[in-house]
Amino acid sequence: MSVYGEQPLVETVVAGESLVAYQYHIATIAGVRALNATTALGLIQGKPASGDPATICLIGKSKFKAYGTITKGADIMVGSGMAIQATSGLSMVGRNLYAVTSGSIGSGIFNFVTRGYSVYSTA
Secondary structure, three states, X not given: OOOOOOOOEEEEEEOOOOOOOOOOOEEOOOOOEOOOOOOOOXXXXXXXXXXXXXXXXXXXXXXXXXXXXXXXXXXXXXEOOEEEXXXXXXXXXXXXXXXXXXXXXXXXXXXXXXXXXXXXXXX
């Protein structure tokens, strides 16, 4: 499993599409990539094919795929199935632990169960 850190909360769903190329992207309960936080269940932890079990990290420390540069300590939201730096007032799902560039794998602390709203702090 790709989740690391202290006992994250994970759930297994059936992949509704091939997620082989989408490890660390954000998925829905239907097992497809989430386009926004409203439909997001959590982070894909493996590389499941369509119809296979997909482990999804709901809460805890996990790796993620960045869409755009995300600064250290920035709030994270969902965009195009990936993590993006949150802007004020938008639904956030986590916090970035280290600076990451677009297309790279980052590390963050996530909570997809009780999402919050960003106050846009990069401290």
